[in-house]
Amino acid sequence: MAIVIIRQDGKASQWKALLEKKSQDILIYDFGEEHPKETITMALVWQHPKGSLKAYPNLKCVASMGAGVDFILADSDVSKNIMITRVVDPMLANDMSEFVIACIFSYLKNLPFYGQQELQQRWTRMKYLRKKDVTIGVLGLGELGSTLAMDLQNMGFQVQGWANSKKEAIQTFVGEKELPQFLASTSILICLLPLTKETKNILNKEFLSKLPKGAFVINVARGGHLVEKDLLDLVNSGHLSGASLDVFTEEPLPKDHPFWGHPKIQITPHIASVSSPSSIVPQILENYSRLTKGQPMINEVSVSKGY
Known part of the structure:
Protein backbone atom coordinates (compact mmCIF):
# COMPACT_ATOMS: atom_id res chain seq x y z
CA MET A 1 0.00 0.00 0.00
CA PRO A 90 -9.82 25.43 11.54
CA MET A 91 -6.93 27.61 10.39
CA LEU A 92 -8.45 27.68 6.89
CA ALA A 93 -11.79 28.84 8.31
CA ASN A 94 -10.13 31.56 10.40
CA ASP A 95 -8.08 32.79 7.45
CA MET A 96 -11.20 32.92 5.27
CA SER A 97 -13.12 34.83 7.93
CA GLU A 98 -10.35 37.40 8.33
CA PHE A 99 -10.10 37.91 4.57
CA VAL A 100 -13.85 38.42 4.10
CA ILE A 101 -14.02 40.81 7.06
CA ALA A 102 -11.21 42.83 5.47
CA CYS A 103 -13.21 42.98 2.21
CA ILE A 104 -16.30 44.14 4.11
CA PHE A 105 -14.52 46.98 5.89
CA SER A 106 -12.75 47.97 2.68
CA TYR A 107 -16.17 48.35 1.06
CA LEU A 108 -17.76 50.15 4.02
CA LYS A 109 -14.95 52.72 4.21
CA ASN A 110 -14.47 53.16 0.41
CA LEU A 111 -10.82 52.08 0.44
CA PRO A 112 -10.76 50.93 -3.23
CA PHE A 113 -12.05 54.38 -4.28
CA TYR A 114 -9.33 56.11 -2.29
CA GLY A 115 -6.69 53.77 -3.74
CA GLN A 116 -7.69 54.83 -7.25
CA GLN A 117 -7.90 58.46 -6.20
CA GLU A 118 -4.36 58.39 -4.81
CA LEU A 119 -3.00 57.30 -8.19
CA GLN A 120 -4.83 60.24 -9.80
CA GLN A 121 -3.69 62.71 -7.10
CA ARG A 122 -7.29 63.70 -6.35
CA TRP A 123 -8.70 64.74 -2.95
CA THR A 124 -12.39 63.83 -2.77
CA ARG A 125 -14.32 62.50 0.19
CA MET A 126 -17.10 59.92 0.08
CA LYS A 127 -19.75 59.14 2.66
CA TYR A 128 -18.90 55.89 4.44
CA LEU A 129 -21.09 53.18 5.95
CA ARG A 130 -21.19 51.81 9.49
CA LYS A 131 -21.87 48.28 10.73
CA LYS A 132 -25.43 49.20 11.63
CA ASP A 133 -26.12 50.32 8.05
CA VAL A 134 -25.78 46.88 6.45
CA THR A 135 -27.18 43.38 6.74
CA ILE A 136 -24.71 40.69 5.75
CA GLY A 137 -26.02 37.52 4.14
CA VAL A 138 -23.83 34.41 4.07
CA LEU A 139 -24.67 31.88 1.35
CA GLY A 140 -23.67 28.51 2.78
CA LEU A 141 -23.26 27.79 6.49
CA GLY A 142 -20.77 24.97 6.45
CA GLU A 143 -17.46 25.08 8.32
CA LEU A 144 -16.28 28.27 6.59
CA GLY A 145 -19.62 30.06 6.43
CA SER A 146 -20.54 29.37 10.05
CA THR A 147 -17.16 30.56 11.32
CA LEU A 148 -17.51 33.79 9.33
CA ALA A 149 -21.11 34.37 10.43
CA MET A 150 -20.26 33.93 14.12
CA ASP A 151 -17.20 36.20 13.83
CA LEU A 152 -19.31 38.90 12.18
CA GLN A 153 -22.02 38.58 14.83
CA ASN A 154 -19.44 38.89 17.57
CA MET A 155 -18.22 42.11 15.94
CA GLY A 156 -21.70 43.61 16.06
CA PHE A 157 -22.84 43.10 12.45
CA GLN A 158 -26.38 42.15 11.50
CA VAL A 159 -25.90 38.69 10.01
CA GLN A 160 -28.14 36.13 8.38
CA GLY A 161 -27.43 32.93 6.50
CA TRP A 162 -28.96 30.70 3.86
CA ALA A 163 -28.56 26.92 4.09
CA ASN A 164 -30.35 23.61 3.64
CA SER A 165 -31.01 23.31 7.37
CA LYS A 166 -31.39 25.56 10.41
CA LYS A 167 -28.19 26.52 12.23
CA GLU A 168 -27.82 27.25 15.93
CA ALA A 169 -27.08 30.86 16.93
CA ILE A 170 -27.35 32.20 13.34
CA GLN A 171 -30.54 33.59 11.80
CA THR A 172 -31.06 31.08 9.00
CA PHE A 173 -33.23 31.10 5.90
CA VAL A 174 -33.78 27.52 4.75
CA GLY A 175 -34.19 26.16 1.24
CA GLU A 176 -35.65 27.54 -1.97
CA LYS A 177 -38.84 28.76 -0.31
CA GLU A 178 -37.04 31.23 1.96
CA LEU A 179 -34.35 32.29 -0.54
CA PRO A 180 -36.23 35.35 -1.95
CA GLN A 181 -36.72 36.77 1.56
CA PHE A 182 -33.04 36.18 2.34
CA LEU A 183 -31.87 37.98 -0.80
CA ALA A 184 -34.31 40.88 -0.46
CA SER A 185 -32.99 41.69 3.02
CA THR A 186 -29.25 41.28 2.25
CA SER A 187 -27.09 44.32 1.47
CA ILE A 188 -23.73 42.49 1.43
CA LEU A 189 -23.89 38.98 -0.04
CA ILE A 190 -21.05 36.53 0.63
CA CYS A 191 -20.87 33.25 -1.28
CA LEU A 192 -19.34 30.34 0.63
CA LEU A 193 -21.35 27.53 -0.95
CA PRO A 194 -19.81 24.25 -2.08
CA LEU A 195 -19.77 23.96 -5.87
CA THR A 196 -22.32 21.30 -6.88
CA LYS A 197 -24.67 20.72 -9.81
CA GLU A 198 -27.29 22.70 -7.91
CA THR A 199 -25.05 25.68 -7.09
CA LYS A 200 -23.13 25.97 -10.37
CA ASN A 201 -23.90 29.41 -11.91
CA ILE A 202 -26.19 30.24 -8.97
CA LEU A 203 -24.91 33.83 -8.93
CA ASN A 204 -26.67 34.78 -12.14
CA LYS A 205 -28.71 37.79 -13.23
CA GLU A 206 -32.04 36.46 -11.96
CA PHE A 207 -30.55 35.56 -8.57
CA LEU A 208 -28.52 38.73 -8.05
CA SER A 209 -31.37 40.97 -9.24
CA LYS A 210 -33.31 39.91 -6.14
CA LEU A 211 -30.80 41.74 -3.96
CA PRO A 212 -31.70 45.34 -3.02
CA LYS A 213 -30.41 48.09 -5.31
CA GLY A 214 -26.89 49.03 -4.23
CA ALA A 215 -26.03 45.62 -2.75
CA PHE A 216 -22.41 44.42 -2.76
CA VAL A 217 -21.26 40.89 -3.66
CA ILE A 218 -18.27 38.96 -2.31
CA ASN A 219 -17.39 35.59 -3.89
CA VAL A 220 -14.70 33.56 -2.14
CA ALA A 221 -16.12 30.09 -2.88
CA ARG A 222 -15.58 28.94 -6.49
CA GLY A 223 -15.50 30.74 -9.82
CA GLY A 224 -18.13 28.31 -11.11
CA HIS A 225 -20.76 29.87 -8.84
CA LEU A 226 -20.70 33.17 -10.72
CA VAL A 227 -21.94 34.07 -14.19
CA GLU A 228 -19.35 36.79 -14.69
CA LYS A 229 -21.14 38.67 -17.49
CA ASP A 230 -24.33 38.86 -15.42
CA LEU A 231 -22.45 40.39 -12.49
CA LEU A 232 -20.74 42.87 -14.80
CA ASP A 233 -24.06 43.92 -16.32
CA LEU A 234 -25.65 44.46 -12.90
CA VAL A 235 -22.68 46.50 -11.65
CA ASN A 236 -22.57 48.63 -14.81
CA SER A 237 -26.33 49.22 -14.66
CA GLY A 238 -26.05 50.40 -11.04
CA HIS A 239 -28.21 47.66 -9.50
CA LEU A 240 -25.12 46.36 -7.66
CA SER A 241 -22.70 48.82 -6.10
CA GLY A 242 -19.75 46.52 -6.75
CA ALA A 243 -18.08 43.25 -5.96
CA SER A 244 -15.00 41.71 -4.40
CA LEU A 245 -13.93 38.51 -6.18
CA ASP A 246 -11.23 36.03 -5.21
CA VAL A 247 -12.22 33.16 -7.52
CA PHE A 248 -12.91 33.02 -11.24
CA THR A 249 -14.11 30.73 -14.01
CA GLU A 250 -10.64 30.83 -15.55
CA GLU A 251 -7.54 31.27 -13.39
CA PRO A 252 -5.30 33.17 -13.81
CA LEU A 253 -7.79 35.77 -15.01
CA PRO A 254 -7.20 36.40 -18.76
CA LYS A 255 -5.38 39.64 -19.59
CA ASP A 256 -8.32 40.95 -21.64
CA HIS A 257 -10.97 40.22 -18.99
CA PRO A 258 -13.27 43.22 -18.29
CA PHE A 259 -12.82 42.79 -14.53
CA TRP A 260 -9.26 44.11 -14.80
CA GLY A 261 -9.22 47.79 -13.88
CA HIS A 262 -12.97 47.99 -13.28
CA PRO A 263 -13.43 50.73 -10.65
CA LYS A 264 -16.19 48.86 -8.81
CA ILE A 265 -14.81 45.33 -8.92
CA GLN A 266 -11.88 44.31 -6.72
CA ILE A 267 -10.02 41.15 -7.70
CA THR A 268 -7.53 39.01 -5.78
CA PRO A 269 -5.72 35.90 -7.10
CA HIS A 270 -7.51 33.13 -5.15
CA ILE A 271 -5.70 33.88 -1.89
CA ALA A 272 -8.56 34.26 0.61
CA SER A 273 -7.36 31.20 2.52
CA VAL A 274 -4.54 28.76 1.81
Missing part, protein backbone atom coordinates in the same frame (compact mmCIF):
# COMPACT_ATOMS: atom_id res chain seq x y z
CA ALA A 2 1.24 3.46 -0.89
CA ILE A 3 0.25 7.09 -1.48
CA VAL A 4 0.63 9.17 -4.64
CA ILE A 5 0.49 12.99 -4.70
CA ILE A 6 -1.01 14.48 -7.86
CA ARG A 7 -0.75 18.26 -8.26
CA GLN A 8 -0.01 20.48 -11.24
CA ASP A 9 1.42 23.47 -9.38
CA GLY A 10 4.97 22.15 -8.86
CA LYS A 11 4.39 21.51 -5.14
CA ALA A 12 4.04 17.71 -5.17
CA SER A 13 7.66 17.11 -4.17
CA GLN A 14 7.36 19.62 -1.34
CA TRP A 15 4.31 17.83 0.05
CA LYS A 16 6.04 14.48 -0.35
CA ALA A 17 8.92 15.70 1.80
CA LEU A 18 6.54 17.00 4.49
CA LEU A 19 4.62 13.73 4.65
CA GLU A 20 7.78 11.60 4.71
CA LYS A 21 9.15 13.69 7.54
CA LYS A 22 6.07 12.94 9.66
CA SER A 23 5.82 9.25 8.75
CA GLN A 24 8.88 7.52 7.39
CA ASP A 25 7.30 4.05 7.19
CA ILE A 26 4.78 4.96 4.44
CA LEU A 27 5.68 4.75 0.76
CA ILE A 28 4.84 8.13 -0.81
CA TYR A 29 5.33 9.04 -4.48
CA ASP A 30 5.25 12.21 -6.54
CA PHE A 31 3.12 11.44 -9.61
CA GLY A 32 5.91 12.88 -11.79
CA GLU A 33 8.36 10.16 -10.77
CA GLU A 34 8.36 6.47 -11.71
CA HIS A 35 6.26 4.49 -9.24
CA PRO A 36 4.47 1.13 -9.05
CA LYS A 37 0.87 2.12 -9.79
CA GLU A 38 -0.63 -1.14 -8.54
CA THR A 39 0.58 -0.35 -4.99
CA ILE A 40 -1.30 2.96 -4.75
CA THR A 41 -4.35 2.88 -2.46
CA MET A 42 -4.64 6.61 -1.68
CA ALA A 43 -4.23 9.59 -4.02
CA LEU A 44 -3.70 13.08 -2.58
CA VAL A 45 -4.90 15.51 -5.22
CA TRP A 46 -5.38 19.17 -6.00
CA GLN A 47 -6.71 20.10 -9.45
CA HIS A 48 -5.33 16.84 -10.85
CA PRO A 49 -5.42 16.17 -14.61
CA LYS A 50 -8.73 14.52 -15.48
CA GLY A 51 -8.24 10.84 -16.20
CA SER A 52 -4.99 10.57 -14.26
CA LEU A 53 -6.59 8.49 -11.49
CA LYS A 54 -7.65 5.61 -13.73
CA ALA A 55 -3.98 4.54 -13.87
CA TYR A 56 -4.31 3.14 -10.33
CA PRO A 57 -6.20 -0.19 -10.31
CA ASN A 58 -6.21 -0.60 -6.50
CA LEU A 59 -7.12 2.97 -5.56
CA LYS A 60 -9.47 3.10 -2.56
CA CYS A 61 -9.45 6.76 -1.53
CA VAL A 62 -9.02 10.12 -3.26
CA ALA A 63 -8.18 12.84 -0.77
CA SER A 64 -8.59 16.51 -1.68
CA MET A 65 -5.74 18.60 -0.29
CA GLY A 66 -8.16 21.48 0.25
CA ALA A 67 -11.74 22.10 1.35
CA GLY A 68 -13.15 21.79 -2.16
CA VAL A 69 -13.90 18.52 -3.96
CA ASP A 70 -15.76 19.77 -7.06
CA PHE A 71 -12.77 19.02 -9.30
CA ILE A 72 -12.76 15.40 -8.08
CA LEU A 73 -16.49 14.93 -8.59
CA ALA A 74 -16.14 16.40 -12.08
CA ASP A 75 -13.73 13.59 -13.04
CA SER A 76 -15.86 10.82 -14.54
CA ASP A 77 -12.98 8.35 -14.14
CA VAL A 78 -13.34 8.40 -10.35
CA SER A 79 -15.32 5.26 -9.51
CA LYS A 80 -18.37 5.56 -7.26
CA ASN A 81 -16.81 2.86 -5.09
CA ILE A 82 -13.80 5.05 -4.25
CA MET A 83 -14.03 7.09 -1.04
CA ILE A 84 -13.47 10.85 -1.32
CA THR A 85 -12.27 12.98 1.58
CA ARG A 86 -11.58 16.66 2.04
CA VAL A 87 -9.71 18.89 4.44
CA VAL A 88 -11.50 20.51 7.37
CA ASP A 89 -8.97 22.98 8.71
CA SER A 275 -4.42 25.30 3.36
CA SER A 276 -1.77 24.94 6.05
CA PRO A 277 0.48 21.87 5.73
CA SER A 278 0.79 21.70 9.51
CA SER A 279 -2.98 21.13 9.76
CA ILE A 280 -3.41 18.97 6.66
CA VAL A 281 -0.57 16.45 7.09
CA PRO A 282 -1.91 14.93 10.35
CA GLN A 283 -5.37 14.56 8.78
CA ILE A 284 -3.91 12.78 5.75
CA LEU A 285 -1.86 10.39 7.86
CA GLU A 286 -4.79 9.67 10.17
CA ASN A 287 -7.00 8.81 7.21
CA TYR A 288 -4.31 6.64 5.63
CA SER A 289 -4.04 4.71 8.89
CA ARG A 290 -7.82 4.30 8.96
CA LEU A 291 -7.79 3.15 5.33
CA THR A 292 -5.24 0.42 6.04
CA LYS A 293 -7.31 -0.79 9.01
CA GLY A 294 -10.67 -0.63 7.25
CA GLN A 295 -11.96 2.01 9.66
CA PRO A 296 -14.37 4.90 8.82
CA MET A 297 -12.63 7.91 7.30
CA ILE A 298 -12.75 11.41 8.75
CA ASN A 299 -14.16 14.24 6.62
CA GLU A 300 -15.56 11.80 4.05
CA VAL A 301 -17.55 13.48 1.28
CA SER A 302 -21.13 12.60 0.41
CA VAL A 303 -21.04 12.11 -3.35
CA SER A 304 -24.80 12.64 -3.59
CA LYS A 305 -24.60 16.01 -1.82
CA GLY A 306 -21.34 17.05 -3.48
CA TYR A 307 -19.62 18.03 -0.20
Whole structure:
Protein backbone atom coordinates (compact mmCIF):
# COMPACT_ATOMS: atom_id res chain seq x y z
CA MET A 1 0.00 0.00 0.00
CA ALA A 2 1.24 3.46 -0.89
CA ILE A 3 0.25 7.09 -1.48
CA VAL A 4 0.63 9.17 -4.64
CA ILE A 5 0.49 12.99 -4.70
CA ILE A 6 -1.01 14.48 -7.86
CA ARG A 7 -0.75 18.26 -8.26
CA GLN A 8 -0.01 20.48 -11.24
CA ASP A 9 1.42 23.47 -9.38
CA GLY A 10 4.97 22.15 -8.86
CA LYS A 11 4.39 21.51 -5.14
CA ALA A 12 4.04 17.71 -5.17
CA SER A 13 7.66 17.11 -4.17
CA GLN A 14 7.36 19.62 -1.34
CA TRP A 15 4.31 17.83 0.05
CA LYS A 16 6.04 14.48 -0.35
CA ALA A 17 8.92 15.70 1.80
CA LEU A 18 6.54 17.00 4.49
CA LEU A 19 4.62 13.73 4.65
CA GLU A 20 7.78 11.60 4.71
CA LYS A 21 9.15 13.69 7.54
CA LYS A 22 6.07 12.94 9.66
CA SER A 23 5.82 9.25 8.75
CA GLN A 24 8.88 7.52 7.39
CA ASP A 25 7.30 4.05 7.19
CA ILE A 26 4.78 4.96 4.44
CA LEU A 27 5.68 4.75 0.76
CA ILE A 28 4.84 8.13 -0.81
CA TYR A 29 5.33 9.04 -4.48
CA ASP A 30 5.25 12.21 -6.54
CA PHE A 31 3.12 11.44 -9.61
CA GLY A 32 5.91 12.88 -11.79
CA GLU A 33 8.36 10.16 -10.77
CA GLU A 34 8.36 6.47 -11.71
CA HIS A 35 6.26 4.49 -9.24
CA PRO A 36 4.47 1.13 -9.05
CA LYS A 37 0.87 2.12 -9.79
CA GLU A 38 -0.63 -1.14 -8.54
CA THR A 39 0.58 -0.35 -4.99
CA ILE A 40 -1.30 2.96 -4.75
CA THR A 41 -4.35 2.88 -2.46
CA MET A 42 -4.64 6.61 -1.68
CA ALA A 43 -4.23 9.59 -4.02
CA LEU A 44 -3.70 13.08 -2.58
CA VAL A 45 -4.90 15.51 -5.22
CA TRP A 46 -5.38 19.17 -6.00
CA GLN A 47 -6.71 20.10 -9.45
CA HIS A 48 -5.33 16.84 -10.85
CA PRO A 49 -5.42 16.17 -14.61
CA LYS A 50 -8.73 14.52 -15.48
CA GLY A 51 -8.24 10.84 -16.20
CA SER A 52 -4.99 10.57 -14.26
CA LEU A 53 -6.59 8.49 -11.49
CA LYS A 54 -7.65 5.61 -13.73
CA ALA A 55 -3.98 4.54 -13.87
CA TYR A 56 -4.31 3.14 -10.33
CA PRO A 57 -6.20 -0.19 -10.31
CA ASN A 58 -6.21 -0.60 -6.50
CA LEU A 59 -7.12 2.97 -5.56
CA LYS A 60 -9.47 3.10 -2.56
CA CYS A 61 -9.45 6.76 -1.53
CA VAL A 62 -9.02 10.12 -3.26
CA ALA A 63 -8.18 12.84 -0.77
CA SER A 64 -8.59 16.51 -1.68
CA MET A 65 -5.74 18.60 -0.29
CA GLY A 66 -8.16 21.48 0.25
CA ALA A 67 -11.74 22.10 1.35
CA GLY A 68 -13.15 21.79 -2.16
CA VAL A 69 -13.90 18.52 -3.96
CA ASP A 70 -15.76 19.77 -7.06
CA PHE A 71 -12.77 19.02 -9.30
CA ILE A 72 -12.76 15.40 -8.08
CA LEU A 73 -16.49 14.93 -8.59
CA ALA A 74 -16.14 16.40 -12.08
CA ASP A 75 -13.73 13.59 -13.04
CA SER A 76 -15.86 10.82 -14.54
CA ASP A 77 -12.98 8.35 -14.14
CA VAL A 78 -13.34 8.40 -10.35
CA SER A 79 -15.32 5.26 -9.51
CA LYS A 80 -18.37 5.56 -7.26
CA ASN A 81 -16.81 2.86 -5.09
CA ILE A 82 -13.80 5.05 -4.25
CA MET A 83 -14.03 7.09 -1.04
CA ILE A 84 -13.47 10.85 -1.32
CA THR A 85 -12.27 12.98 1.58
CA ARG A 86 -11.58 16.66 2.04
CA VAL A 87 -9.71 18.89 4.44
CA VAL A 88 -11.50 20.51 7.37
CA ASP A 89 -8.97 22.98 8.71
CA PRO A 90 -9.82 25.43 11.54
CA MET A 91 -6.93 27.61 10.39
CA LEU A 92 -8.45 27.68 6.89
CA ALA A 93 -11.79 28.84 8.31
CA ASN A 94 -10.13 31.56 10.40
CA ASP A 95 -8.08 32.79 7.45
CA MET A 96 -11.20 32.92 5.27
CA SER A 97 -13.12 34.83 7.93
CA GLU A 98 -10.35 37.40 8.33
CA PHE A 99 -10.10 37.91 4.57
CA VAL A 100 -13.85 38.42 4.10
CA ILE A 101 -14.02 40.81 7.06
CA ALA A 102 -11.21 42.83 5.47
CA CYS A 103 -13.21 42.98 2.21
CA ILE A 104 -16.30 44.14 4.11
CA PHE A 105 -14.52 46.98 5.89
CA SER A 106 -12.75 47.97 2.68
CA TYR A 107 -16.17 48.35 1.06
CA LEU A 108 -17.76 50.15 4.02
CA LYS A 109 -14.95 52.72 4.21
CA ASN A 110 -14.47 53.16 0.41
CA LEU A 111 -10.82 52.08 0.44
CA PRO A 112 -10.76 50.93 -3.23
CA PHE A 113 -12.05 54.38 -4.28
CA TYR A 114 -9.33 56.11 -2.29
CA GLY A 115 -6.69 53.77 -3.74
CA GLN A 116 -7.69 54.83 -7.25
CA GLN A 117 -7.90 58.46 -6.20
CA GLU A 118 -4.36 58.39 -4.81
CA LEU A 119 -3.00 57.30 -8.19
CA GLN A 120 -4.83 60.24 -9.80
CA GLN A 121 -3.69 62.71 -7.10
CA ARG A 122 -7.29 63.70 -6.35
CA TRP A 123 -8.70 64.74 -2.95
CA THR A 124 -12.39 63.83 -2.77
CA ARG A 125 -14.32 62.50 0.19
CA MET A 126 -17.10 59.92 0.08
CA LYS A 127 -19.75 59.14 2.66
CA TYR A 128 -18.90 55.89 4.44
CA LEU A 129 -21.09 53.18 5.95
CA ARG A 130 -21.19 51.81 9.49
CA LYS A 131 -21.87 48.28 10.73
CA LYS A 132 -25.43 49.20 11.63
CA ASP A 133 -26.12 50.32 8.05
CA VAL A 134 -25.78 46.88 6.45
CA THR A 135 -27.18 43.38 6.74
CA ILE A 136 -24.71 40.69 5.75
CA GLY A 137 -26.02 37.52 4.14
CA VAL A 138 -23.83 34.41 4.07
CA LEU A 139 -24.67 31.88 1.35
CA GLY A 140 -23.67 28.51 2.78
CA LEU A 141 -23.26 27.79 6.49
CA GLY A 142 -20.77 24.97 6.45
CA GLU A 143 -17.46 25.08 8.32
CA LEU A 144 -16.28 28.27 6.59
CA GLY A 145 -19.62 30.06 6.43
CA SER A 146 -20.54 29.37 10.05
CA THR A 147 -17.16 30.56 11.32
CA LEU A 148 -17.51 33.79 9.33
CA ALA A 149 -21.11 34.37 10.43
CA MET A 150 -20.26 33.93 14.12
CA ASP A 151 -17.20 36.20 13.83
CA LEU A 152 -19.31 38.90 12.18
CA GLN A 153 -22.02 38.58 14.83
CA ASN A 154 -19.44 38.89 17.57
CA MET A 155 -18.22 42.11 15.94
CA GLY A 156 -21.70 43.61 16.06
CA PHE A 157 -22.84 43.10 12.45
CA GLN A 158 -26.38 42.15 11.50
CA VAL A 159 -25.90 38.69 10.01
CA GLN A 160 -28.14 36.13 8.38
CA GLY A 161 -27.43 32.93 6.50
CA TRP A 162 -28.96 30.70 3.86
CA ALA A 163 -28.56 26.92 4.09
CA ASN A 164 -30.35 23.61 3.64
CA SER A 165 -31.01 23.31 7.37
CA LYS A 166 -31.39 25.56 10.41
CA LYS A 167 -28.19 26.52 12.23
CA GLU A 168 -27.82 27.25 15.93
CA ALA A 169 -27.08 30.86 16.93
CA ILE A 170 -27.35 32.20 13.34
CA GLN A 171 -30.54 33.59 11.80
CA THR A 172 -31.06 31.08 9.00
CA PHE A 173 -33.23 31.10 5.90
CA VAL A 174 -33.78 27.52 4.75
CA GLY A 175 -34.19 26.16 1.24
CA GLU A 176 -35.65 27.54 -1.97
CA LYS A 177 -38.84 28.76 -0.31
CA GLU A 178 -37.04 31.23 1.96
CA LEU A 179 -34.35 32.29 -0.54
CA PRO A 180 -36.23 35.35 -1.95
CA GLN A 181 -36.72 36.77 1.56
CA PHE A 182 -33.04 36.18 2.34
CA LEU A 183 -31.87 37.98 -0.80
CA ALA A 184 -34.31 40.88 -0.46
CA SER A 185 -32.99 41.69 3.02
CA THR A 186 -29.25 41.28 2.25
CA SER A 187 -27.09 44.32 1.47
CA ILE A 188 -23.73 42.49 1.43
CA LEU A 189 -23.89 38.98 -0.04
CA ILE A 190 -21.05 36.53 0.63
CA CYS A 191 -20.87 33.25 -1.28
CA LEU A 192 -19.34 30.34 0.63
CA LEU A 193 -21.35 27.53 -0.95
CA PRO A 194 -19.81 24.25 -2.08
CA LEU A 195 -19.77 23.96 -5.87
CA THR A 196 -22.32 21.30 -6.88
CA LYS A 197 -24.67 20.72 -9.81
CA GLU A 198 -27.29 22.70 -7.91
CA THR A 199 -25.05 25.68 -7.09
CA LYS A 200 -23.13 25.97 -10.37
CA ASN A 201 -23.90 29.41 -11.91
CA ILE A 202 -26.19 30.24 -8.97
CA LEU A 203 -24.91 33.83 -8.93
CA ASN A 204 -26.67 34.78 -12.14
CA LYS A 205 -28.71 37.79 -13.23
CA GLU A 206 -32.04 36.46 -11.96
CA PHE A 207 -30.55 35.56 -8.57
CA LEU A 208 -28.52 38.73 -8.05
CA SER A 209 -31.37 40.97 -9.24
CA LYS A 210 -33.31 39.91 -6.14
CA LEU A 211 -30.80 41.74 -3.96
CA PRO A 212 -31.70 45.34 -3.02
CA LYS A 213 -30.41 48.09 -5.31
CA GLY A 214 -26.89 49.03 -4.23
CA ALA A 215 -26.03 45.62 -2.75
CA PHE A 216 -22.41 44.42 -2.76
CA VAL A 217 -21.26 40.89 -3.66
CA ILE A 218 -18.27 38.96 -2.31
CA ASN A 219 -17.39 35.59 -3.89
CA VAL A 220 -14.70 33.56 -2.14
CA ALA A 221 -16.12 30.09 -2.88
CA ARG A 222 -15.58 28.94 -6.49
CA GLY A 223 -15.50 30.74 -9.82
CA GLY A 224 -18.13 28.31 -11.11
CA HIS A 225 -20.76 29.87 -8.84
CA LEU A 226 -20.70 33.17 -10.72
CA VAL A 227 -21.94 34.07 -14.19
CA GLU A 228 -19.35 36.79 -14.69
CA LYS A 229 -21.14 38.67 -17.49
CA ASP A 230 -24.33 38.86 -15.42
CA LEU A 231 -22.45 40.39 -12.49
CA LEU A 232 -20.74 42.87 -14.80
CA ASP A 233 -24.06 43.92 -16.32
CA LEU A 234 -25.65 44.46 -12.90
CA VAL A 235 -22.68 46.50 -11.65
CA ASN A 236 -22.57 48.63 -14.81
CA SER A 237 -26.33 49.22 -14.66
CA GLY A 238 -26.05 50.40 -11.04
CA HIS A 239 -28.21 47.66 -9.50
CA LEU A 240 -25.12 46.36 -7.66
CA SER A 241 -22.70 48.82 -6.10
CA GLY A 242 -19.75 46.52 -6.75
CA ALA A 243 -18.08 43.25 -5.96
CA SER A 244 -15.00 41.71 -4.40
CA LEU A 245 -13.93 38.51 -6.18
CA ASP A 246 -11.23 36.03 -5.21
CA VAL A 247 -12.22 33.16 -7.52
CA PHE A 248 -12.91 33.02 -11.24
CA THR A 249 -14.11 30.73 -14.01
CA GLU A 250 -10.64 30.83 -15.55
CA GLU A 251 -7.54 31.27 -13.39
CA PRO A 252 -5.30 33.17 -13.81
CA LEU A 253 -7.79 35.77 -15.01
CA PRO A 254 -7.20 36.40 -18.76
CA LYS A 255 -5.38 39.64 -19.59
CA ASP A 256 -8.32 40.95 -21.64
CA HIS A 257 -10.97 40.22 -18.99
CA PRO A 258 -13.27 43.22 -18.29
CA PHE A 259 -12.82 42.79 -14.53
CA TRP A 260 -9.26 44.11 -14.80
CA GLY A 261 -9.22 47.79 -13.88
CA HIS A 262 -12.97 47.99 -13.28
CA PRO A 263 -13.43 50.73 -10.65
CA LYS A 264 -16.19 48.86 -8.81
CA ILE A 265 -14.81 45.33 -8.92
CA GLN A 266 -11.88 44.31 -6.72
CA ILE A 267 -10.02 41.15 -7.70
CA THR A 268 -7.53 39.01 -5.78
CA PRO A 269 -5.72 35.90 -7.10
CA HIS A 270 -7.51 33.13 -5.15
CA ILE A 271 -5.70 33.88 -1.89
CA ALA A 272 -8.56 34.26 0.61
CA SER A 273 -7.36 31.20 2.52
CA VAL A 274 -4.54 28.76 1.81
CA SER A 275 -4.42 25.30 3.36
CA SER A 276 -1.77 24.94 6.05
CA PRO A 277 0.48 21.87 5.73
CA SER A 278 0.79 21.70 9.51
CA SER A 279 -2.98 21.13 9.76
CA ILE A 280 -3.41 18.97 6.66
CA VAL A 281 -0.57 16.45 7.09
CA PRO A 282 -1.91 14.93 10.35
CA GLN A 283 -5.37 14.56 8.78
CA ILE A 284 -3.91 12.78 5.75
CA LEU A 285 -1.86 10.39 7.86
CA GLU A 286 -4.79 9.67 10.17
CA ASN A 287 -7.00 8.81 7.21
CA TYR A 288 -4.31 6.64 5.63
CA SER A 289 -4.04 4.71 8.89
CA ARG A 290 -7.82 4.30 8.96
CA LEU A 291 -7.79 3.15 5.33
CA THR A 292 -5.24 0.42 6.04
CA LYS A 293 -7.31 -0.79 9.01
CA GLY A 294 -10.67 -0.63 7.25
CA GLN A 295 -11.96 2.01 9.66
CA PRO A 296 -14.37 4.90 8.82
CA MET A 297 -12.63 7.91 7.30
CA ILE A 298 -12.75 11.41 8.75
CA ASN A 299 -14.16 14.24 6.62
CA GLU A 300 -15.56 11.80 4.05
CA VAL A 301 -17.55 13.48 1.28
CA SER A 302 -21.13 12.60 0.41
CA VAL A 303 -21.04 12.11 -3.35
CA SER A 304 -24.80 12.64 -3.59
CA LYS A 305 -24.60 16.01 -1.82
CA GLY A 306 -21.34 17.05 -3.48
CA TYR A 307 -19.62 18.03 -0.20
